[in-house]
Amino acid sequence: MDIAIKNMLADLDPYTVFFNEQDVLKFKINNTGEYTGIGALVQRKDGRVFLKEIYKGFPADKAGLKAGDEIIQIGDINLKEYKEDASQLLRGAKNTKVNINYERQGKKAAAIIILDEVEVKAVPFYSLLDDKTGYIVLSKFTEKASSETKSALLALKEKGATKIILDLRGNPGGLLHEAVNICNLFVPKGEVIVTTKAKAEKHNNTYKTSNEPIDLQIPLVVLINGTSASASEIVSGALQDLDRAVVVGNRSFGKGLVQRPLNLSYGTQVKVTISRYYTPSGRCIQALDYANKDKNRKAIKIDKSNFNVFKTKGGRTVYDGGGVLPDVLVDEAKSSSLTESLVKNDAIFDYATTLYYKNPTITGIPTISDADFNGFKTFIKQEKYSLDSETGKALKEVLEKAKKEQIDAAIANEYKLLQTALEKSQDQEVSKFKNEFVKLLQEELITRYQYKEGLYEYYTQKDIEITKAKAVLNDLTKYNSILKK
Numbered sequence: 001m002d003i004a005i006k007n008m009l010a011d012l013d014p015y016t017v018f019f020n021e022q023d024v025l026k027f028k029i030n031n032t033g034e035y036t037g038i039g040a041l042v043q044r045k046d047g048r049v050f051l052k053e054i055y056k057g058f059p060a061d062k063a064g065l066k067a068g069d070e071i072i073q074i075g076d077i078n079l080k081e082y083k084e085d086a087s088q089l090l091r092g093a094k095n096t097k098v099n100i101n102y103e104r105q106g107k108k109a110a111a112i113i114i115l116d117e118v119e120v121k122a123v124p125f126y127s128l129l130d131d132k133t134g135y136i137v138l139s140k141f142t143e144k145a146s147s148e149t150k151s152a153l154l155a156l157k158e159k160g161a162t163k164i165i166l167d168l169r170g171n172p173g174g175l176l177h178e179a180v181n182i183c184n185l186f187v188p189k190g191e192v193i194v195t196t197k198a199k200a201e202k203h204n205n206t207y208k209t210s211n212e213p214i215d216l217q218i219p220l221v222v223l224i225n226g227t228s229a230s231a232s233e234i235v236s237g238a239l240q241d242l243d244r245a246v247v248v249g250n251r252s253f254g255k256g257l258v259q260r261p262l263n264l265s266y267g268t269q270v271k272v273t274i275s276r277y278y279t280p281s282g283r284c285i286q287a288l289d290y291a292n293k294d295k296n297r298k299a300i301k302i303d304k305s306n307f308n309v310f311k312t313k314g315g316r317t318v319y320d321g322g323g324v325l326p327d328v329l330v331d332e333a334k335s336s337s338l339t340e341s342l343v344k345n346d347a348i349f350d351y352a353t354t355l356y357y358k359n360p361t362i363t364g365i366p367t368i369s370d371a372d373f374n375g376f377k378t379f380i381k382q383e384k385y386s387l388d389s390e391t392g393k394a395l396k397e398v399l400e401k402a403k404k405e406q407i408d409a410a411i412a413n414e415y416k417l418l419q420t421a422l423e424k425s426q427d428q429e430v431s432k433f434k435n436e437f438v439k440l441l442q443e444e445l446i447t448r449y450q451y452k453e454g455l456y457e458y459y460t461q462k463d464i465e466i467t468k469a470k471a472v473l474n475d476l477t478k479y480n481s482i483l484k485k
Contacts, residue, residue, distance in 0.1 A: 068353035125456035134161030141174025146181035173230025184209035199277030229253035253324035255286025283320035352444035
């Protein structure tokens with residue numbers, strides 16, 4: 001029933017989904033950031049369960065577990081035979097002892113984890129970049145997002161910050177009212193931040209700020225990228241429309257759809273798309289049109305030629321239709337489709353695990369040598385990671401059709417030659433984007449040695465988008481000219 005309902009809803013949009021009881025629990029955890037468990041990000045891949053990230057100071061960390069470990073047994077349950085969500089087996093009452101067996105670099109080991117309360121902060125990091133520039137990372141919009149952002153802002157101002165960078169890169173969104181409250185830190189009470197419009201009028205709403213702001217004048221830069229979505233786009237889009245912040249980075253994801261959870265029987269829910277949201281200028285930044293799909297039943301991306309022009313509060317031109325477009329684009333920070341593909345299929349993560357165990361006690365910032373990069377190219381060939389190129393997909397389709405028509409044997413030699421040529425071309429493509437892979441591998445390794453906090457600290461020194469944001473804030477003439485003040 002669970003599978004049937006989920007597959008039936010899949011033809012609508014990816015945000016209209018059925019939540020069984022376990023899904024409801026995960027949804028609540030996502031909104032609060034709090035649960036009792038091991039303090040690690042768990043991922044199931046190809047029927048196997050891996051630890052993707054270890055949170056510093058929590059039970060998994062205390063038990064000596066590392067990112068890349070494969071959990072093969074929890075208590076009496078062999079995970080190869082367990083088809084449900086294994087992460088639920090790692091949650092329970094505080095101080096519960098959980099016996100696990102895991103595999104690391106081909107060697108099996110056991111550990112006892114004592115469950116404890118885990119809080120994943122909405123603001124995992126903030127600091128002064130220099131005497132006057134405060135930097136705040138907002139990673140998700142949980143129930144504490146605005147209060148944590150407010151605390152960080154006040155702490156930085158107390159330390160002397162007269163300029164602020166709010167980092168929403170990689171933030172997938174969350175609670176809409178928290179997005180409104182975060183905007184409220186910088187804009188007056190009673191300001192319209194977002195409106196929702198639906199076919200059913202009862203879902204039409206206007207969301208305004210309701211509190212007194214913290215600072216209406218402090219120069220503000222908001223950082224976004226292609227994985228900043230939903231509530232992140234409400235904040236960046238609203239602050240842009242109100243000419244309150246300069247947006248820096250790359251175009252955001254483009255999710256302008258609003259969902260509401262509806263309670264069903266047996267503790268389940270269905271989360272239904274009920275409306276679209278619109279920024280203060282009146283633009284909807286939804287990138288995919290789920291009402292119109294191509295022959296493969298995939299939503300059609302709205303073409304640039306169909307984008308509409310809107311005006312900010314001060315008369316600047318902005319557009320709808322494809323996410324929030326930054327005021328200052330940082331092209332150097334864009335990733336190629338090849339890089340995104342190898343991130344998606346965990347090639348970067350898996351090779352970083354290999355590099356980590358070559359020297360698990362590095363102090364300071366790890367570096368990626370030419371030998372390491374060449375090893376990466378060999379690694380993705382040996383492990384046969386898909387590069388998802390259109391040519392590669394087309395070549396596989398040709399072979400499948402040839403098998404159906406029983407002519408695959410006749411073209412076997414030609415197919416092998418084409419495959420070899422394609423592999424050579426792909427090797428050249430990987431070399432072409434060497435800088436992107438080196439950067440991602442280094443960042444993944446920093447997380448292994450120094451946790452996420454170490455990565456954020458590294459960003460404050462070396463990140464190109466933060467550097468660009470600082471340059472904008474340090475030149476108030478340029479800052480004001482962007483906002484047409």
